[in-house]
Amino acid sequence: MNIKNYNELSSLELDTLKEIGSIGTGNAATSLSSLIGKPVRIQQPEVRIMGYNEAIEWIGGPEEITAGVLVGMSNQLSGIMLSVQQLDFVKLVAESMLNEQVESYEQIRDMERSALTEVGNIMISTFINALTGLAGIDIDLSVPAFTVDMQGAIMAVPMAMYGGQSDYIMTIGGDFVCNGKQIPCRLLLSPDIRSLNFLLRKLGVDSGE
Amino acid sequence: MTVENKITIGIADMKMAKDSGMLITYALGSCIGICLYDQRIKLAAMVHIMLPLNMEPGRKNTFKYADTGLRETLRLMESKGASRARITAKIAGGAKMFELSGGNLGNIGQRNIESVHLNLKKEGIQLLKEDVGGSVARTLLFDPATGLGCVRCYGRKELII
Numbered sequence: 001m002n003i004k005n006y007n008e009l010s011s012l013e014l015d016t017l018k019e020i021g022s023i024g025t026g027n028a029a030t031s032l033s034s035l036i037g038k039p040v041r042i043q044q045p046e047v048r049i050m051g052y053n054e055a056i057e058w059i060g061g062p063e064e065i066t067a068g069v070l071v072g073m074s075n076q077l078s079g080i081m082l083s084v085q086q087l088d089f090v091k092l093v094a095e096s097m098l099n100e101q102v103e104s105y106e107q108i109r110d111m112e113r114s115a116l117t118e119v120g121n122i123m124i125s126t127f128i129n130a131l132t133g134l135a136g137i138d139i140d141l142s143v144p145a146f147t148v149d150m151q152g153a154i155m156a157v158p159m160a161m162y163g164g165q166s167d168y169i170m171t172i173g174g175d176f177v178c179n180g181k182q183i184p185c186r187l188l189l190s191p192d193i194r195s196l197n198f199l200l201r202k203l204g205v206d207s208g209e
Numbered sequence: 210m211t212v213e214n215k216i217t218i219g220i221a222d223m224k225m226a227k228d229s230g231m232l233i234t235y236a237l238g239s240c241i242g243i244c245l246y247d248q249r250i251k252l253a254a255m256v257h258i259m260l261p262l263n264m265e266p267g268r269k270n271t272f273k274y275a276d277t278g279l280r281e282t283l284r285l286m287e288s289k290g291a292s293r294a295r296i297t298a299k300i301a302g303g304a305k306m307f308e309l310s311g312g313n314l315g316n317i318g319q320r321n322i323e324s325v326h327l328n329l330k331k332e333g334i335q336l337l338k339e340d341v342g343g344s345v346a347r348t349l350l351f352d353p354a355t356g357l358g359c360v361r362c363y364g365r366k367e368l369i370i
Contacts, residue, residue: 142309145309152235153236153240
């Protein structure tokens with residue numbers, strides 16, 4: 001039986017998705033670590049199924065400014081993946097890769113933009129690589145897109161994409177810890193419902209059969 | 210614009226205010242905030258729609274969509290004494306947050322703008338002002354006392370509409 005809405009997932013299915021989050025985020029952390037030359041650990045990733053307005057409160061208020069990298073997924077799994085990069089993450093990347101002090105988002109120019117886009121892209125790609133290996137499926141990724149704006153509007157991108165299918169949004173992801181400091185880089189995987197069913201079937205946790 | 214007595218409208222939500230208070234909806238990306246206003250009785254409504262067309266079976270979630278959201282809001286305003294002939298509209302939003310090449314994403318913002326325009330026309334509501342499109346997120350405020358709206362963006366001056 002296929003699920004029709006994210007909130008119908010069973011606890012076994014949620015655990016499976018959490019495991020994917022764990023492996024994916026772990027791989028992404030390793031690639032981040034080699035990019036910035038510092039050890040990076042991950043915190044227990046979470047799977048969250050939230051209503052729209054709840055999701056925006058969760059990420060820390062709608063008008064808060066943040067940087068974000070978005071990659072579209074197609075082929076056997078369709079959806080999008082977002083890397084939400086809050087200021088501490090931007091500072092870390094600028095300092096370790098460009099040897100620059102960044103204090104605010106206004107200081108993000110072409111060079112920083114390009115570095116942040118690429119870091120986001122590499123982390124997303126490693127996450128997806130882990131997922132394709134695990135599930136034995138093919139996923140094509142689009143060229144990454146970057147923006148700095150209100151995080152409410154950035155989070156609304158996956159919502160608007162699946163708004164016709166669901167009143168909920170599912171996110172899989174977690175935070176990083178670097179130099180003993182928690183870095184709120186959130187990697188959010190948002191597959192559409194059809195793809196989510198397909199993925200669960202491929203992983204052998206389809207609830208109905 | 211000072212903000213007191215804030216009345217916050219979430220995503221896929223609608224609220225009304227009469228005479229005073231400040232209607233506000235945050236971080237419109239591809240979504241659109243529609244302010245409807247009857248100047249004579251100072252009754253204002255704000256809807257935060259997310260998608261252009263309601264194609265859900267049963268058509269619940271009225272305020273999530275431009276077509277049903279607008280129609281339902283007008284109905285509720287009329288039941289509070291507003292007159293269709295006096296109601297005017299101001300809108301903001303419909304941006305494209307990420308520039309994706311090859312885009313299977315499509316441009317939801319643009320489709321929202323077109324649907325709101327079309328449905329306002331269909332309902333016979335005059336569109337007074339708008340701040341739509343582009344690639345910036347917008348916070349929209351509307352004051353029922355004056356009928357003035359205000360759009361707040363990152364890295365841009367406030368705009369009165």
